[in-house]
Amino acid sequence: GNSVTQMEGPVTLSEEAFLTINCTYTATGYPSLFWYVQYPGEGLQLLLKATKADDKGSNKGFEATYRKETTSFHLEKGSVQVSDSAVYFCALRGMNYGGSQGNLIFGKGTKLSVKP
Amino acid sequence: DSGVTQTPKHLITATGQRVTLRCSPRSGDLSVYWYQQSLDQGLQFLIQYYNGEERAKGNILERFSAQQFPDLHSELNLSSLELGDSALYFCASSVESGYEQYFGPGTRLTVT
Numbered sequence: 001g002n003s004v005t006q007m008e009g010p011v012t013l014s015e016e017a018f019l020t021i022n023c024t025y026t027a028t029g030y031p032s033l034f035w036y037v038q039y040p041g042e043g044l045q046l047l048l049k050a051t052k053a054d055d056k057g058s059n060k061g062f063e064a065t066y067r068k069e070t071t072s073f074h075l076e077k078g079s080v081q082v083s084d085s086a087v088y089f090c091a092l093r094g095m096n097y098g099g100s101q102g103n104l105i106f107g108k109g110t111k112l113s114v115k116p
Numbered sequence: 117d118s119g120v121t122q123t124p125k126h127l128i129t130a131t132g133q134r135v136t137l138r139c140s141p142r143s144g145d146l147s148v149y150w151y152q153q154s155l156d157q158g159l160q161f162l163i164q165y166y167n168g169e170e171r172a173k174g175n176i177l178e179r180f181s182a183q184q185f186p187d188l189h190s191e192l193n194l195s196s197l198e199l200g201d202s203a204l205y206f207c208a209s210s211v212e213s214g215y216e217q218y219f220g221p222g223t224r225l226t227v228t
Contacts, residue, residue: 102213
């Protein structure tokens with residue numbers, strides 16, 4: 001079945017450091033891929049998405065590229081801020097014969113702490 | 117603010133009890149999803165409804181059930197509660213399957 005694996009946290013960085021959070025997936029067909037962010041005490045917010053191979057999603061300085069050959073969707077940011085401290089979830093939405101499935105399948109989440 | 121509301125925000129109850137969690141989707145969204153977030157299992161999909169009908173089922177226990185009403189709000193019923201049911205329960209909504217999901221703030225359930 002479909003699954004998502006992302007790097008275990010926590011990840012602690014200094015402000016302005018480069019961020020990479022690895023995410024790989026297993027899925028049949030052509031899933032859509034997402035990164036969600038969860039700030040303390042809040043629900044999940046969509047950060048970025050990519051719906052086909054080689055698509056690059058970007059938002060708020062974060063980027064991720066849908067790599068079908070390596071089944072990966074790694075999250076990157078060139079210079080993190082204290083306000084980026086949160087839990088980041090990689091997710092996929094699968095495809096079936098009827099079209100796009102509805103539900104999301106999430107990785108375990110990676111907690112990022114950015115120190116000033 | 118995603119536009120999805122969930123009540124209550126916190127719920128503390130005892131083992132063996134039954135609780136109901138409520139979700140109101142964003143205006144115009146016909147599909148509602150329920151997810152459970154726990155420390156050991158992570159974020160798991162429970163069930164999806166579309167315009168009042170069950171659309172997809174995930175890892176939902178038989179002790180749990182859900183429904184979506186004509187006004188499109190949804191309720192998740194959890195019965196014969198066990199300590200392991202303690203978790204954050206999120207509701208999300210979307211216009212239709214395959215469209216962006218918007219998440220509510222969650223209901224934190226603590227079973228003692």
